[in-house]
Amino acid sequence: MESYPPILRHSQHHHPQDSVDLIHEESDPLPVIDLQSLTQDMNMNKLFEEACKHWGLFRLVNHGVPSTLLTQLQDQAKQLFSLSFESKQALCSTANPVTYFWGTPALSPSGTALTKASQRINRVEGFNIPLCKLSQFQSQLPQLHSFRLLLLEYGECLSRIATTLFQVMVKNLDLNLQPSSSYMAENTGMLRVYRYPNCSNSNVGLGMEVHTDSSVLSILNQENEVSGLEVLKDHRWLTVKPISNTLIVNLGDMMQAISDDKYKSVTHRVKLNNHKERISVCYFVFPEEDHEIKSSKYRPFTYSEFRAQVQQDTKTIGYKVGLPRFEHT
Ligand SMILES: O=C(O)CCC(=O)C(=O)O
Numbered sequence: 454m455e456s457y458p459p460i461l462r463h464s465q466h467h468h469p470q471d472s473v474d475l476i477h478e479e480s481d482p483l484p485v486i487d488l489q490s491l492t493q494d495m496n497m498n499k500l501f502e503e504a505c506k507h508w509g510l511f512r513l514v515n516h517g518v519p520s521t522l523l524t525q526l527q528d529q530a531k532q533l534f535s536l537s538f539e540s541k542q543a544l545c546s547t548a549n550p551v552t553y554f555w556g557t558p559a560l561s562p563s564g565t566a567l568t569k570a571s572q573r574i575n576r577v578e579g580f581n582i583p584l585c586k587l588s589q590f591q592s593q594l595p596q597l598h599s600f601r602l603l604l605l606e607y608g609e610c611l612s613r614i615a616t617t618l619f620q621v622m623v624k625n626l627d628l629n630l631q632p633s634s635s636y637m638a639e640n641t642g643m644l645r646v647y648r649y650p651n652c653s654n655s656n657v658g659l660g661m662e663v664h665t666d667s668s669v670l671s672i673l674n675q676e677n678e679v680s681g682l683e684v685l686k687d688h689r690w691l692t693v694k695p696i697s698n699t700l701i702v703n704l705g706d707m708m709q710a711i712s713d714d715k716y717k718s719v720t721h722r723v724k725l726n727n728h729k730e731r732i733s734v735c736y737f738v739f740p741e742e743d744h745e746i747k748s749s750k751y752r753p754f755t756y757s758e759f760r761a762q763v764q765q766d767t768k769t770i771g772y773k774v775g776l777p778r779f780e781h782t
């Protein structure tokens with residue numbers, strides 16, 4: 454393997470899209486977790502554990518986020534995206550913690566898409582919103598003032614949900630995390646608001662390439678009636694149906710490492726919808742930057758090391774390798 458040029462070596466890392474058949478299920482077999490009964494009902498907790506182990510993803514109901522908040526968020530995001538490209542860029546000057554991007558959400562705070570030949574550009578634009586800095590977000594636009602208040606309220610709800618879910622996971626895994634808030638740090642909470650254009654030409658590419666999230670947990674609010682998200686389960690792609698008043702929770706790479714690979718970071722992608730543009734709002738939460746994560750399969754690493762490695766791989770080889778980079782050799 455060492456004899457190959459570095460760029461070819463990494464092509465041996467399994468790239469999930471290459472080996473799967475593209476069968477689409479009509480129904481949506483996702484596990485459904487009721488947040489209100491999770492801590493009281495043993496059967497629900499069992500379903501939850503199975504979802505974490507075998508899916509890395511589930512649909513959350515009875516989550517306590519008011520339905521009006523979910524729809525207002527979608528509506529206001531839609532309005533914001535309908536502004537001209539120039540004004541969206543102008544909104545996010547360097548002084549603002551909120552950034553506007555297109556093409557490659559994870560990499561370029563300035564918004565410019567990377568042009569590495571091997572990298573396929575994601576057909577998506579969005580805003581990146583670090584929740585702890587949201588109060589500093591200034592804008593002349595009146596509609597942004599109310600959007601900011603909504604985001605603050607939404608961020609608080611989601612951070613509460615993430616903490617509850619994480620605590621149940623830690624208990625189920627019988628982990629002794631010292632302290633558990635370093636493994637999932639609420640102040641790292643971040644929102645990404647996305648818009649995917651509609652497109653009926655299947656050669657155009659994906660809204661978001663095949664990936665796993667780097668987070669501990671990610672929680673998605675997707676627009677009603679506009680599908681796009683697909684998850685890989687037993688080598689098949691399943692469409693995650695948009696169902697009103699439900700949230701989609703997926704486990705990220707950090708949760709997989711924290712659980713010592715008992716739980717799984719789910720592989721997913723976003724397809725462009727044939728008929729309608731799609732808005733989604735995704736919450737991510739991470740470990741404290743410099744907190745070391747120890748496990749039996751991976752060498753000890755911090756989230757900031759992990760993120761730097763992902764950025765480097767994406768720049769040099771065109772995609773994220775992720776956890777396999779940290780496996781013991
Ligand atoms: O927009 C979506 O449905 C999913 C977005 C996503 O996978 C991500 O941001 O990591």
Ligand SMILES: [Fe+2]
Nearest residue numbers: 664665666721
């Ligand atoms: Fe994702």
